[in-house]
Amino acid sequence: MNKNPSNQIPNLKPIDPYLETKIITINPNEFKSEELYEAAEIIQKGGLVCFPTETVYGLGANAFNPTAINQIFKVKGRPNDNPLICHISDYEMLNTLTNHVSENAKKLMKKFWPGALTIVFPRHPNVPSETTAGLNTVGIRMPSNRIAFELIKYSKVPIAAPSANLSTKPSPTIGKHCVDDLNGRIEMIIDGGKCDIGVESTVLLMTEECPVIVRPGGVTLEMLREVIPETRVYKVSTNVEMEMKPPTPGMKYRHYAPSVDTIVVVGNKKSDKIVELSKMYKLKGKKVGVVCWSINQLDCDCFRKIDGDEYKGMAQHLFVNLRDLDGKVDIILIEGVDEIREGLAVMNRAKKAAVEIVEAN
Numbered sequence: 001m002n003k004n005p006s007n008q009i010p011n012l013k014p015i016d017p018y019l020e021t022k023i024i025t026i027n028p029n030e031f032k033s034e035e036l037y038e039a040a041e042i043i044q045k046g047g048l049v050c051f052p053t054e055t056v057y058g059l060g061a062n063a064f065n066p067t068a069i070n071q072i073f074k075v076k077g078r079p080n081d082n083p084l085i086c087h088i089s090d091y092e093m094l095n096t097l098t099n100h101v102s103e104n105a106k107k108l109m110k111k112f113w114p115g116a117l118t119i120v121f122p123r124h125p126n127v128p129s130e131t132t133a134g135l136n137t138v139g140i141r142m143p144s145n146r147i148a149f150e151l152i153k154y155s156k157v158p159i160a161a162p163s164a165n166l167s168t169k170p171s172p173t174i175g176k177h178c179v180d181d182l183n184g185r186i187e188m189i190i191d192g193g194k195c196d197i198g199v200e201s202t203v204l205l206m207t208e209e210c211p212v213i214v215r216p217g218g219v220t221l222e223m224l225r226e227v228i229p230e231t232r233v234y235k236v237s238t239n240v241e242m243e244m245k246p247p248t249p250g251m252k253y254r255h256y257a258p259s260v261d262t263i264v265v266v267g268n269k270k271s272d273k274i275v276e277l278s279k280m281y282k283l284k285g286k287k288v289g290v291v292c293w294s295i296n297q298l299d300c301d302c303f304r305k306i307d308g309d310e311y312k313g314m315a316q317h318l319f320v321n322l323r324d325l326d327g328k329v330d331i332i333l334i335e336g337v338d339e340i341r342e343g344l345a346v347m348n349r350a351k352k353a354a355v356e357i358v359e360a361n
């Protein structure tokens with residue numbers, strides 16, 4: 001198996017000239033506004049800054065600067081038909097990005113902003129088509145992480161930001177993983193510690209009568225239904241034509257994958273199965289990593305047990321473990337969770353990372 005990530009990312013080109021990336025560390029619970037001024041200046045001048053949010057780290061640029069937006073696609077090796085989410089810090093910024101906010105959207109914004117909910121609005125004509133990948137809609141969210149929020153505020157423009165990983169790799173949720181992917185490719189990385197939620201925001205289409213989740217994330221279906229009971233999850237169709245034109249372009253692409261083989265185990269007997277698979281791979285001479293929440297002990301090379309609530313816990317620790325175990329082991333076994341609450345997002349990401357889903361009943 002090819003273990004060199006840059007060789008696995010088809011669109012990844014070297015950045016020329018090589019950039020000296022400034023890496024700064026900021027304590028998200030206690031910082032002075034001055035600590036963010038240089039980052040805000042970089043954004044205003046058309047540069048790229050990687051910053052923490054409550055979901056995952058983002059790779060940000062001025063949403064209204066097409067050259068800076070193109071650079072995001074280049075730095076990540078991202079296909080340019082996959083639109084970016086615009087991050088705002090106030091409602092004036094919202095009005096520069098869209099001129100139609102429905103009553104349902106207002107209800108959701110009131111309840112979930114700032115937070116892990118991206119709402120898809122009709123696009124304001126001033127938003128560059130580079131940012132929305134040519135769509136006539138735009139995804140917008142107001143982040144709650146103080147560093148992200150204040151950075152947008154001082155930049156005085158909406159910040160368009162995809163997750164800060166190189167395309168196809170799992171999203172970074174700690175500063176080190178941003179440095180691994182982006183050092184030498186952008187102007188600045190802000191290390192603001194661990195992201196609280198650990199998976200990306202929920203992307204919600206509001207173009208139909210009822211809201212449709214096209215990417216499950218930090219704000220759960222259950223939470224959304226408390227505000228709008230008709231909210232539903234987009235069901236992936238088996239119709240090939242539909243799959244070529246999904247409601248969110250991100251659905252088309254392979255995502256979240258470490259370069260080692262990853263297996264997700266589900267079903268009533270999943271913990272027994274993980275023990276059995278781990279033994280089997282070890283006998284074959286493979287190094288095994290296990291990410292689980294209900295198994296207390298296991299003989300493997302890297303054992304990562306998530307404590308506390310399995311839904312929130314697996315969300316917080318899935319990406320960080322996938323990235324950390326990549327290169328340390330030959331095979332990663334993930335214990336599945338029920339597809340409820342944050343478990344819906346966890347299983348969506350885990351299944352996309354997996355080469356195989358094993359059902360143990």
Ligand code: TXA
Binds near residue numbers: 161
């Ligand atoms: O939590 C997050 O959402 C993080 C942080 C940095 O905010 N961002 C993030 O961005 O995950 P990205 O680019 O990795 O994923 C954005 C997803 C993609 O699947 C994209 O297709 C979808 O949102 N999206 C963006 N704009 C859209 C639009 N106008 N219509 C439908 N889907 C859209």
Ligand code: MG
Binds near residue numbers: 163
């Ligand atoms: Mg992403």
